[in-house]
Amino acid sequence: MYTPELVSSKISPSDANSVWKNCLKKIKSDVSLMTYNTWFLPIKPVAIEDSTLRIQLPSHFFWEWIDEHFNSLINKTIHDVIGPGAKLSYVIAQDADLLEGTAVESSDKIQASQINEKPKVKHNFDSHLNPRYTFNNFVMGEGNQLARAAAGAISNNPGGTSFNPFFIYGGVGLGKTHLIQAIGNEILLNFPDKKIDYLSSDMFTVEFVEAIQTNRVNYFSSFYRSMDVLIIDDIQFLIGKEKTQDLFFHIFNTLHQSRKQIILSSDKPPKNLKGMDERLISRFQWGLTADIQPPELETRIAILKKKVEIYGMRISNEILDYIAANITSNIRELEGCLIKLLANASLNSKEITFELAKKTVKEIATDKKTYNITIELITKNVCDYLGVAENKIRDKTRKKEIVLARQIAMYLSKELTKSYLKTIGLHFGGRDHSTVIHACSSIEQGKLQDKSIRELINNLTNKIELSTI
Numbered sequence: 001m002y003t004p005e006l007v008s009s010k011i012s013p014s015d016a017n018s019v020w021k022n023c024l025k026k027i028k029s030d031v032s033l034m035t036y037n038t039w040f041l042p043i044k045p046v047a048i049e050d051s052t053l054r055i056q057l058p059s060h061f062f063w064e065w066i067d068e069h070f071n072s073l074i075n076k077t078i079h080d081v082i083g084p085g086a087k088l089s090y091v092i093a094q095d096a097d098l099l100e101g102t103a104v105e106s107s108d109k110i111q112a113s114q115i116n117e118k119p120k121v122k123h124n125f126d127s128h129l130n131p132r133y134t135f136n137n138f139v140m141g142e143g144n145q146l147a148r149a150a151a152g153a154i155s156n157n158p159g160g161t162s163f164n165p166f167f168i169y170g171g172v173g174l175g176k177t178h179l180i181q182a183i184g185n186e187i188l189l190n191f192p193d194k195k196i197d198y199l200s201s202d203m204f205t206v207e208f209v210e211a212i213q214t215n216r217v218n219y220f221s222s223f224y225r226s227m228d229v230l231i232i233d234d235i236q237f238l239i240g241k242e243k244t245q246d247l248f249f250h251i252f253n254t255l256h257q258s259r260k261q262i263i264l265s266s267d268k269p270p271k272n273l274k275g276m277d278e279r280l281i282s283r284f285q286w287g288l289t290a291d292i293q294p295p296e297l298e299t300r301i302a303i304l305k306k307k308v309e310i311y312g313m314r315i316s317n318e319i320l321d322y323i324a325a326n327i328t329s330n331i332r333e334l335e336g337c338l339i340k341l342l343a344n345a346s347l348n349s350k351e352i353t354f355e356l357a358k359k360t361v362k363e364i365a366t367d368k369k370t371y372n373i374t375i376e377l378i379t380k381n382v383c384d385y386l387g388v389a390e391n392k393i394r395d396k397t398r399k400k401e402i403v404l405a406r407q408i409a410m411y412l413s414k415e416l417t418k419s420y421l422k423t424i425g426l427h428f429g430g431r432d433h434s435t436v437i438h439a440c441s442s443i444e445q446g447k448l449q450d451k452s453i454r455e456l457i458n459n460l461t462n463k464i465e466l467s468t469i
Contacts, residue, residue: 143297
């Protein structure tokens, strides 16, 4: 632990870090969490010389606010940590190249004449983005193609496309959070000077309530209006919070008029956000609204293979195909299944076998009734029941009994699994989705007109479901 007696005339930056950490501990207990995260975490300790602590601030505005509102608090804190003779000096990150190491005393003001040109901004700002969420590990498929393509365009030109705001919606665990954070991470790579903030609508509300309690609403609003890119997850949780919606409406307008990028996610499209201010719903639809659908079989397999590569696991394609076929609606469940497999194998010193995979899928899958009903299982049961060879059902033959078996298998695949029509067609000899639609229509019509067809479908459905117990 740092003690004042150990301060020499020149102390290394690492010691400055230690001193500043001790200062932050004291400051954190004297201010609100939002104030601490916003105004003190971005400060970077530079050096300490002759009991003078030198810190770097991100901008002139930042320095002016600190000097006006927290000068006494910081000075008191450094006196407590370093000693009675402690002093503080500031360096502005924007001007570091121009000032060449000169410091600005906390009681002085910077003259505009000192700045002859606009230097490159060096933000020391926490965007709250998870670095794991990147485009590189986001698997694009049929269900997210539009959203992914738009995300790429935005990351290359934030605020400069017609996709503003960019509103993504879809069910739980489909990759919305991954994609919107990937945009933020890519923008930071392409434009390191951009000020980006990612947060949930719940956190936005919590911070707003805290701002009301501390009479800091104006600052709260100004802070978010200053963003170059604002990313808010689960915007639907603003429903019912009228004051928060009203403030967000004005922040939205300021950002949009300034051509700043706004990115939002929700579990449903704007028009279905009942209880949301109509003015906001209208604005959410100004840019691009894109949905993310549950991934089809091929995408689920690709996601699993990507995760296996990231985790450094060795799992056979047979097991991956089984997992993908039985966990159909949620990417989060796919990843959870792999993590549980890895944990079981590691903790119990077991190999990842097909039996272990089946047991894990049964524990993970949300849909307990149909978690292991697959197109392959349906095909086998239909062919066994009707006495048709499985290989024949995939042929191009037009024999009546085989066509009937194929159409029933296609119909039951649509009813009992969550597979896309295109995926179902691929399982039956590479047929297209229109063939599947025709097959399903034929069976539906047959059920209405022929009692024996209804009984056949019911018997097969029961047989298939019983075979999974």
